[in-house]
Amino acid sequence: xxxxxxxxxxxSCLILLGVAAITFVLLYCMPADPAVMIAGRTATPTVVANIxxxxxxxxxxxxxxxxxxxxxxxxxxxxxxxxxxxxSSLIAARLPATLILMFSGIVVEVVLGTTLGVIxxxxxxxxxxxxxxxxxxxxxxxxxxxxxxFFLIVFAANLGWFPMSGFGTFNHIVLPALTLGVLGAGWYxxxxxxxxxxxxxxxxVRTARAKxxxxxxxVLRHALPNALLPIIAMIGxxxxxxxxxxxxxxxxxxxxxxxxxxxxxxxxxxxxxxxGVTLVSALAIVMGNFLxxxxxxxxxxxxxx
Amino acid sequence: MRVLRExxxxxxxxxxxxxxxxxxxSAFAAPLIAPFPPEQQMFDGLTLxxxxxxxxxKFWLGTDTLGRDLFSRLLYGAxxxxxxxxxxxxxxxxxxxxxxxxxxxxxxTVGNIIMRFTDLMMAFPALLLAIVLAxxxxxxxxxxxxxxxxxxxxxxxxxxxxxxxxxxxxDFIVAERSLGASHGRIIFFHIAPHLIPTAIVWGTxxxxxxxxxxxxxxxxxxxxxxxxxxxxxxxxESQSYFTAAPWLVxxxxxxxxxxxxxxxxxxxxxxxxxxxxxxxxx
Numbered sequence: 001x002x003x004x005x006x007x008x009x010x011x012s013c014l015i016l017l018g019v020a021a022i023t024f025v026l027l028y029c030m031p032a033d034p035a036v037m038i039a040g041r042t043a044t045p046t047v048v049a050n051i052x053x054x055x056x057x058x059x060x061x062x063x064x065x066x067x068x069x070x071x072x073x074x075x076x077x078x079x080x081x082x083x084x085x086x087x088s089s090l091i092a093a094r095l096p097a098t099l100i101l102m103f104s105g106i107v108v109e110v111v112l113g114t115t116l117g118v119i120x121x122x123x124x125x126x127x128x129x130x131x132x133x134x135x136x137x138x139x140x141x142x143x144x145x146x147x148x149x150f151f152l153i154v155f156a157a158n159l160g161w162f163p164m165s166g167f168g169t170f171n172h173i174v175l176p177a178l179t180l181g182v183l184g185a186g187w188y189x190x191x192x193x194x195x196x197x198x199x200x201x202x203x204x205v206r207t208a209r210a211k212x213x214x215x216x217x218x219v220l221r222h223a224l225p226n227a228l229l230p231i232i233a234m235i236g237x238x239x240x241x242x243x244x245x246x247x248x249x250x251x252x253x254x255x256x257x258x259x260x261x262x263x264x265x266x267x268x269x270x271x272x273x274x275x276g277v278t279l280v281s282a283l284a285i286v287m288g289n290f291l292x293x294x295x296x297x298x299x300x301x302x303x304x305x
Numbered sequence: 306m307r308v309l310r311e312x313x314x315x316x317x318x319x320x321x322x323x324x325x326x327x328x329x330x331s332a333f334a335a336p337l338i339a340p341f342p343p344e345q346q347m348f349d350g351l352t353l354x355x356x357x358x359x360x361x362x363k364f365w366l367g368t369d370t371l372g373r374d375l376f377s378r379l380l381y382g383a384x385x386x387x388x389x390x391x392x393x394x395x396x397x398x399x400x401x402x403x404x405x406x407x408x409x410x411x412x413x414t415v416g417n418i419i420m421r422f423t424d425l426m427m428a429f430p431a432l433l434l435a436i437v438l439a440x441x442x443x444x445x446x447x448x449x450x451x452x453x454x455x456x457x458x459x460x461x462x463x464x465x466x467x468x469x470x471x472x473x474x475x476d477f478i479v480a481e482r483s484l485g486a487s488h489g490r491i492i493f494f495h496i497a498p499h500l501i502p503t504a505i506v507w508g509t510x511x512x513x514x515x516x517x518x519x520x521x522x523x524x525x526x527x528x529x530x531x532x533x534x535x536x537x538x539x540x541x542e543s544q545s546y547f548t549a550a551p552w553l554v555x556x557x558x559x560x561x562x563x564x565x566x567x568x569x570x571x572x573x574x575x576x577x578x579x580x581x582x583x584x585x586x587x
Contacts, residue, residue, distance in 0.1 A: 011424075018425040026437055134317075137573075141565035143517050145524045145540065146558030149547055157548040244430030248521060266436055266527060274437055281430040289428075 008293055012286045017069075019282040023275050024068050028061070037081040037271075077276035082268045087276040091258055095280075097167060098257030101180070101250070102242040104173055106235060108181025113188020114231070118219055120189065121196035132189060139186025144245070147183060148252040151175045165254030176253045180246070184238065191234060195227035229300050236292025240285025244277075311578045312571065321570025328564050332383040339377035340365070344532045346372045357543070357550045367552045370543050375553065378534040379560055385535040386564060389450045389519045394511040396454035398504055401461025406500065408462070409469025410492055420466060426459045435518065439527040449528050453518050461507050465500055472496050502579035510572030513565040520561045536561045 035052040036043070043051075052058050056067050071078070077087035113136075120132040155175060156164045162175050199205060200223055208218045243258075250259035258277050265273035312318045331338060341347065350372025352358060360367040366375040408419035438452045472478060473496070481491055522528030523537025531538050536557040543553035 014421075015425055015428045018421075019428055022425070022429070026441065029441060137317075137569060138562070138566060141513060141517075141562060141569050143520050143524075143558065143561050143565070145521060145537075146554065146561060149540070149554045150558065153548060153551045153554065240428075240430065244433045247432060247436070248525070251525070262433065262436070263525065266440060266525060269440060271440070274433070274440065278430060278433045278437060281433055282428050285428050285430060 005294060008290060012290050015286055016283065019279065019286075020069060020072055021065070023279055024065055027271065027275055028064075038079065038084075072279070077279065078272040080265075080270055080273050082265075082270045083273075087272050090261060090273065091276055091280055094256060094258045094261045097255060098243065098246055098250070098259060101173065101176055101246060101255055101257060102239065104177035105180030105184065105242060106238055108177050109184030109188055109238070110231065110235065112181060113185035114192050114224075114227070116185065116189040117192025117227070118196065118224065120193040121200065122215065122219065124197060129193075133193070136186035136189040139183050140190075142183055144179065144183060145248045145252060148176070148179045148249055151179055152252065167254075167256050172253075172255075176249050176255055179249050179253075180242065188231065188234065191230050192224075192227045195230055196223055199223045199226045229296060232295055232299060233292045236288040236290075236295075237285075239288030239291075240281065243284040244281040308575065308578055312574050315574055317570050318574030321567040321574070324563050324567035325571055328383055328567065329387065331380050332387045335377075335380040335384055339374075339380045341374040341377045343377045343381040343534050344373065347374070348372070350374065357546060357553060359550070360552060366556050367550070369539065369553055370546055370550075375539070375556060378539055379536070379556060381534040382536045382539060382557065382560065383564075385446065385529055385533065386516050386519060386561075388446065389453065389529075390512040390515045390568075392447075393450040393453035393519070394457065394508065394515040396450070397457035397511060397515075398461050398508050400454065400458035401507070402465050402497075402500060402504060404458070405462040405465025406469050406492060406496060409466045410473060410488070410496065412470075419462075423459055423462050423466075426456075427463075429456075431456045432518070432521065435522060436525070436527060439522055444522075444527050444530055446529055446533065449519060449522060452522070453515050457511060457514060457518070461503075461511070464503060464507070468500060468503060469496060472499055506572055506576045506579060509568055509575055513568040513572065516561060516565050516568070 035048050035055060035057055038055075039048045039051050056064060059067070075088050077091070079085070080087055080090060083090065116132045116136065120129045123129045152164065152175065156162050162171050163169075166172050196219070200219075205218060205223055208222045209215075213222075246255075246257060246259035247262050248259070249255065250257045251263040254260070258280065262274055262277040264270075265277070312322055335343075347368070350358060350364065350368040357370055357372070358364055358368040364374050364376070366379065369375055369378065404419050404423070408416040408423075410416075435452050435456050438455065439449065442448045442452070478491060478495060481495055486495075519528055519535065520537035520540075523535045524541045526538075526541055528537055529535035531542055539557045540547075540554055543550060547554050
């Protein structure tokens with residue numbers, strides 16, 4: 001078990017190293033010279049040369065890469081071109097808001113998706129099943145930004161139930177979390193349904209029924225735990241997906257998280273921030289998968305690692 | 306033919322197929338159907354206060370913030386979406402097929418390198434990578450297609466790799482090899498034909514993903530650039546008006562939703578028909 005854990009951790013680190021290498025190459029390919037961007041358009045060549053020396057941009061490429069890696073390990077993601085402050089502190093300030101939104105979105109999608117999946121599986125082949133599956137298909141196909149704007153128009157602008165944008169109270173989080181959750185729920189509903197449909201025909205479920213247990217109890221206590229594993233794996237994936245996927249939702253709802261930070265950076269071509277957010281999201285994706293991997297055998301002893 | 310007949314038998318797939326046909330037809334026939342040129346700013350296209358016109362008898366779906374006919378722009382937007390959907394997704398499937406097949410057939414060091422690179426790309430947040438690439442290169446229709454292709458091939462490569470690995474072990478490949486067939490011959494004539502169903506399924510499902518990604522990039526302002534119409538940039542351009550002119554969000558949004566939905570429906574049905582083992586997975 002421990003050996004496997006170490007091996008997984010090792011390969012996760014390798015993947016992160018690869019991600020860092022790719023972001024470095026992309027940074028290097030940028031048409032904008034970082035030294036000029038930091039110094040400003042009116043700076044004299046000496047000033048630019050000084051900054052270039054300070055940033056180590058006059059060193060050989062391979063040295064630059066090692067410096068870049070060393071800085072990353074120290075948590076230094078570079079300096080924003082526009083805001084002139086450290087990218088790491090900008091991201092750290094925004095991270096809590098994104099984590100709150102991510103957590104709420106995952107709660108909504110898991111609860112909603114599981115409920116719908118159970119309903120569909122219990123009514124397999126009937127009208128209700130078709131309706132739920134149809135809805136989940138729409139959820140899977142709907143563009144996030146359109147649903148965000150739709151919620152904003154209907155529930156904020158027309159009905160006035162929720163604020164248009166911002167952060168702070170419970171009402172502010174309802175619409176962004178619903179957007180993330182309603183769209184994500186489609187995947188969960190499909191997954192839970194197919195896991196349940198498979199299990200509900202097995203002997204032990206028939207035995208449970210024969211013992212005289214109610215349908216609800218059979219599903220909740222005996223069948224549903226089998227769907228737990230794919231749900232955990234899916235949450236692991238979603239942790240990573242949401243870290244980058246929230247760009248759109250945060251931009252539309254004015255939610256002050258790292259997605260909005262990235263979106264503002266796009267408008268100003270502030271490359272270090274975009275790169276920083278990319279790295280943090282990649283870290284989240286790798287961590288999410290890692291957690292799902294080590295949790296799986298704890299939940300289901302049939303899985304031998 | 307058999308596949309088409311089976312699609313027509315399932316109501317959901319039939320619905321999807323019908324919408325796909327409508328979208329393709331309106332993209333091809335856009336110049337014939339569109340009541341106005343898509344980029345013409347009409348002087349009666351704005352109200353006296355200068356805001357967009359709601360849908361009426363002349364402008365069926367209303368006008369946008371510059372007084373252009375929304376219906377005409379949506380028709381031309383279908384072209385943009387489909388071109389990107391077909392080109393970007395086609396390239397993604399091709400790249401995925403090639404790399405997955407090579408990795409699965411060669412295994413060893415080369416296969417390992419390819420698959421580790423695939424793992425690496427899996428860890429990259431797709432939307433953010435697309436954003437970085439789009440910011441790096443000057444956005445245009447073809448660049449957007451390139452960006453999407455460079456993000457979307459990963460999943461195809463993984464699936465093709467798994468399938469190729471299973472195929473290589475099969476007796477007919479071993480027999481072929483013992484007969485002295487070259488690597489190229491085995492790959493092209495004996496492995497590739499077995500991967501056609503996968504390619505067709507992903508060629509269809511992937512269009513839905515691609516259309517959504519293109520719309521999202523265009524909505525963020527780094528996709529297809531105005532004045533060229535794209536469903537995403539129509540919404541991008543009218544962002545500040547969306548409470549006063551919600552039709553500028555609703556109709557393009559509906560077009561994106563229906564297109565993605567229809568390709569998903571058809572792709573899902575194709576998977577059931579072509580690959581019975583994978584039934585019901587999405």
